[in-house]
Amino acid sequence: MRRGVGGGLRRLWPWRGRDASALAEIEAEITAFGEALNVHSFSPGRPGATDEMRAELARALDAYEQAKRDFTGARTRADTLDALRALDEGRHALACLDALLAGRRPPEHMSLCFFDARHGQASKQVSWAPPGGVARNIAVCAADAVRLAESRSPVTPQPGQESRVRVQPRGSKPRTTPPVRAPQPQVSGKGGSGEQTHQLAMPSYRPAVMVFSTNGQTRVHLRFEGRKGRSSRLYRLSGDGTPITARIPLPEGNKAIAFRVFAAGDREAWTATAVPLREVPCFHDEINGTGSDVVHYRGEPGPGALHYAGPSLIQLEALDDCLAYGVTVAEGRAGEHTFQWPGRGYYQVRSAGAWSLSAT
Incomplete structure (x- = not known):
């Protein structure tokens, strides 16, 4: 098992500026972890070494290499977060190895x-x-x-903050104004005719994705009020015989996202939630799914294949570092489609059926 780790990391960021100090800190953490691996006393061939110990060392080494790849190729803020997650995985693996060597139970991650x-x-x-x-x-x-x-602590209204009652002028007709709902980080409903506009609050962390899910099988069209950062405003969602779970990118620049729901029926419950990027599935070689989704490709530029077995058209779109639409990489109907992966990054699948992606 190769142990050669450590050494400096070459910075390749076109977005230094205000993030330079944070990036230097991440670089120092990765370098320190590599040095800790280099000086660790465990050897895979030592007497008493077990397969579990060797597996933890391999996990730590793999995580270190992944953190270096994510960091040295960091062109987006999401890449640096991936480096931190890989570093965290490696530290836990090393802690588990130390626990096994000491005869202790591996720590909870x-x-x-x-x-x-x-x-x-x-x-x-x-x-x-x-x-x-x-x-x-x-x-x-x-x-x-x-x-x-602190946010769960009761709040007592201060003097002067009591609600005011507006007096209706004599002889005037009462005005009926529909209630305005404040944006929420999770919105729910049943069915939808497109008449109501829902407001999904953007979270403090950026970028983020919306997870739209249903309890039962149905067909849903999701229409966003603004087109900024999207290839189109309309998203056709289908679980292809199963309940829907679709991830949709939420570009930066908005405090809330306005959307309307058009459902095939009015009885199926649905929820729309803003979640962090770690909810997006990562892959190097192959991944499959159903319906619309966002995936994180962590492989190298090169040939790829898209297999589709659903109705209508499927599109694979590359997203930029803010999860805004970049370019359409592949599209077509049922069958196999070859294309070129532009490189590591986030991609959106717009589909109404089963699909698979692979690097060939």
Whole structure:
């Protein structure tokens, strides 16, 4: 097993400027981890070495190499976050190796902060739910844990903040104004005729994706009010015989995203939630799915293949570092389509059926 790690990292970022200090800090962390691997006392061939120990060392080495690749090729903020996640994976692997060598139980892996990987290691699990959503346990850093605890504290209205009642002038007709709903990080409903405009609040972390899901099988058209950063405003979503789970990019620059839902029926419940990029599936060689999705290709530029077995047209679109539409890489109807991967990055699949992507 090759142990040669460490050494300096060559910076290749066209976006230095204000991010230079943060990038230098990440570079120092990766270099320090490589040095820790170099001086570690464990050898795969030592007496008493087990397959589990060798597997943890291999995981640490792989994570280090992945962190270097993500960092030296970093052209987007998302790439640096990938480097941090790979570094976190490597540190946990090394901690597990140390525990095995000492005869202890491997430590639990506490992931990076749910809200932003740049916050660092999570310190505790808390129960959290977006407004109107379902509560779940998430791992957060100490600062976010305090922020969440404070946000649950009751707020007492201050003098002068009481609601005011507007008096209707005598003889005038009452005005009926539909209620305006504040944007929320999770929006839910049943069916949809397109008459109501929903507002999905953009999260504090950027970029992000929308996860649109249904409880049952249905067909949905999702229409966004603004076209900025999109190849089109209309998204045709289908679970191809199963409930829908579709990821849709949310470009930067907006505080809220306005959209309308057109559903085949009015009984199926749906939810739309803003989630961080770590919810996007990563792959090097092959991935498959159904319906519209966002995927993170971590391979090299080169030939690729798109297999499609659904109705209508499928499109594969390259996204920029803000998840805005860049260029259409491949499109076609059912069958196999060859194309060229431009390189690592985020890609959007716009589809109404089953598909697979591969690097050939």
